[in-house]
Amino acid sequence: MIASTARETRLRIAAINSYYGDSHILRDVSLEIGAGETVALLGRNGVGKTTTLKSIVGWVRPRTGSVTLDGRELMGCDMMTIARAGVALVPEERRIFTNLTVAENLKLAQVTARAPGWTLDHVYEKFPRLRERLTHKGDEISGGEKQMLAIARALLQDVKVLLLDEPTEGLAPLVVREVESVIREIKAAGITTLLVEQNLYSALAVADRCYIIDQGEIKFEGTPEQVRGDEELRRRYLHV
């Protein structure tokens, strides 16, 4: 395993095994993310990417293994505690509160935060469309705006590790570009990020390192260049 040199490890997942009931989804999965790194977790759907993220935030409790943040063990803690420790998940379905307005969605993130992250002005600067939609209810905005809102919610809190689950999924190409640019901004701001993406080009453009997962096991760890250069690797694990 390539150690993340020159950077301290921020998030370490060691040999976790997660189940849905009896169904063994993650088998001895191990990852490491260094401070300030953007790491991509790649793989087809149904192979355990989302389960990995859920296992980190306590949404799914792994049966064995450990998850540490800056050395602090997170395994066994509940979702609220892990979120307050600084791990923010932007889920695949975005999960905007549809009964609240955009402004209220943002406000809620500020209210529940242990410590503040970005200021509201900074958020409006980076996500100008949200400012135009403040009074709209959560279900009255477009898919792209929902994604922006979901990411903005996370950034309003003091984030140590940002987990993004398929941020470009289901979005039109132009909106995908916008989201990609936001992710680059986040990277530039030095926020440690674990990015789950099926959109390979998007992921490789922004990742420092990549992992590939298939049928619940980590099959590859390396650089984006290595993934770009290995057609057989892509064929085996990323497409058909």
Place this chain on the structure above:
Amino acid sequence: MTTAPNAAPEGAAFERRASLVADLRFVLLAALALAAFPFVLHPIGGYAGLATQILITSIAAVAFNLLLGYAGMLSYGQAMFYGGGGYVAAILLLRAMPQHPNLWLAVLGATLVTAIMALLVGAVTVRLYGIYFALLTLAFAQMVFFIVEQAKDWTNGDDGLQSIPNALLPIGPWNVDLTVGLPPVDLGPFGNLGDIKLWYILAAIALIAVLLFTRLLIRSQFGEVLTAIRENEERSVMVGFSAPLYRLAAFGIAGALTGLAGALRACYDGTVAVESLSIERSGQFVVYTVVGGVQTLVSPVVGTALIMYLENVLSGKTPAWRLIEGIIFVAVIVFLPRGVLGTLLNQREKNPRSIFRRALRPRTEEPEPLLRPNVEGRRAGPLSIIETSKLGKLFGHFAANHDIDFQVDPAELRAVIGPNGAGKTTFFNLLAGTIAPTSGTINYKGRDVSRVSGTERVHLGIAKAFQTASLYPDQTVRQNCRLAALARVQGPFALQVLRRSTRLDDVDALAERAMDRLELAAVADVRAGDLSHGDKKRLDIAIALATQPQILLLDEPVAGMSKDEARKTEGLIRRLSTEMTVLVIEHDMEMVMGISDTITVLHQGTVLATGTPAEIRANATVQEAYLGGHTEEEFAGA
């Protein structure tokens, strides 16, 4: 056909004899217990009359338990049948036969009326679940209460009906007066034999009859299915049972028995009051049954006896007796884990259920011959077994599936794959009938089945195995398969309340065959909940198989399995596809490429490509879809 290694060698006849003996033993024990009951009651402050009241009331409690413990239905309105039965009996005696009050007629009439009432109310209420069902039964009971209170000409309103003529029981040439007591014999501390009226003997006989009936009912074919529906309704519906009809039948039977109890009580007391229709009365049945214990046959009797005895003894001594009753009730619910409420509380209510089920259409299809011979290769007949045209499903504004044109041939093994947002599971659910399409059609063997319910489709030959194994966890592997086979053999509903399903040999044959095909014979008698994950998944497939499908839909059959189990299961699936059409959703590409005849790729809700594994591999559009819309060339260039 292999038999399980530890199957009993005796035949059906022996089993019938054995169960007859067991039933007789039960009746004998019950008779002895009830014979001793009043004498046991006497020294501790009870009296014979109380004993009679307890027995009659417990009939209603047993009926309530049929609903709550066995059918899983919490009814807060049983008083409408209890009081209803009482009022009907009283009115019959007062108006129809004041000169010759006949107990048979009064009680029979009351039971009949409450049975009809229960079926009418049930037809409307059994479509709902949980809190909605409880509230609706409560609503109906309240309606009945207030109507009876207002219909003063018939019912005397709040004052109730008094002076009901003492009904005689015609047996042969005699008219038995039940208020007559046994010969007076002093039994010391156990009271006087003469305190026991013939009423007590009638009540005891009635209770034993009801207990025996309920016992037979639970073990019957009907009872087996009712229990299965309570244990896993989702599975039961998708195996071919009609849950609403079974619920309705249970509600009707319970209502009739409750009416019987109410009628007996009115005749015994000689009066009937509006209180017998009240919420409090309905609540009492809940308390009696829960305290006694849900889900064992005689425990409602025990609960009724306990509470009524305490009421009787304590009401003289302290005004707090009802409080004590309430505390006992809460304590039982909170503290008695297994045994009493364990089963109740463990039953996880699944995703919010549909409150309305589609009405069952009459079956027009001829049933297939029971054991089809193995068919090698393709069958003659229409080329496609299932075909969809412009099939679509909208959830709100979201089009999970749209414009799907799909067809598959008999005995083909077709894999359905696709990247995120493909709509694969929605597609399967449309084919299986768990959801209805919002556009387009589905043709099965040339017939349009788009509006046919999932339950019906199973009987037509379309069976589905679930992504998360949906089993009857408290039953053995064999019983799980037998239930599915039973649905196949008997149809969606059969009112076989006295006969057991073991008399149906076809059921056993189908079940054995299904277990064999999935290599589960070794664990045939293991409780499904205790199986390993791989075995559970295979059992789920076996259950679908036991319904004798012609097309089998498998949703991620090897998900979560180890490599070895996955390979083994693949092989079993491959063998199945020689006899029937198999559609598989899978993410394990090694498996998909290895065993499929053809592959359909779904993407963003519609079909992207169909072809052999090699064709799909070579298809650039498919690769693009998986990479989020980027091609190999873009990589080379990047």
Place this chain on the structure above:
Amino acid sequence: MEAVIEALLNGLVQGLIYVAIAVGLTIIFGTLRLVNFAHGAFYAIGAYVGLVVAQHVGFVPGLIAAPLAVAVFAVLLDRLVLQYFYEKTPTAQILVTFGIALVVEETLRLIFGGTTQQFPTPAALQGAVSLGPIAYPAYRLVFAVGVLIMIGLVWLFLVRTNYGLVVRAGVRDRIMVQLLGGNIRQASTVVFALGAAVAGLVGAAASPIYSIDPSTGFLFLVPSFVVVVVGGLGSFWGAVLGGLLIGELQSLTTLVYAPAANVIIYICMALVLLFRPQGLLGESEVIRQS
């Protein structure tokens, strides 16, 4: 004509009581997913606490003591018993809360006896106010206004405070609130106590209008469930609309054909359950079979 106006006003008063109880019931269901058959008990406890304090200290202190006492009781109930039932089936929840309601009713009966008690109208508010053609009891008008204000305050709490924001978000998506670091457990307890306190306050305030006896709890519980079902389980405005509707329906039916007054609300609930089970303002559950 006068009779109609009077009936409308009576319906308003009656309806507002239902609203107060139903609002608590419905937001408790929305946040905790708890079917609370013991909610009527909160009303009854409030009424009796109000009675006792009023008899010894004063009416207004009674109005303060009642909701406080009920809130404390509710929190104890939550911590000691109910928190173990939040994940259980609705059937189990109905049974345990029903049992608690029984215990409360019987305890009240033990302490206060079974006879009904009428609380005298506070001196300052006795007498009637003339409203056009009729004279209507002053206390009832003040009561109606008071309940409306209280409901307004609850609504303000929900939409203007941070706590209310967390509660409203939690009604929609408990998991996301936790993923954002929100303490949904605490918010739920606050909601439970609040809903109970509202019922308790109304119980105390309504005591000069309706006589109190230990079975008051159940007496008001059942129609309140009707209200919640008609309005929509989980909907605040549904509870308001439903309560007023049911209250007026009962009152007007009493005027027109008294014997049907009690039955009509159940017919109403049955109709709603059969044709629009999500209630007037509830959301239709996007339900897939199995």
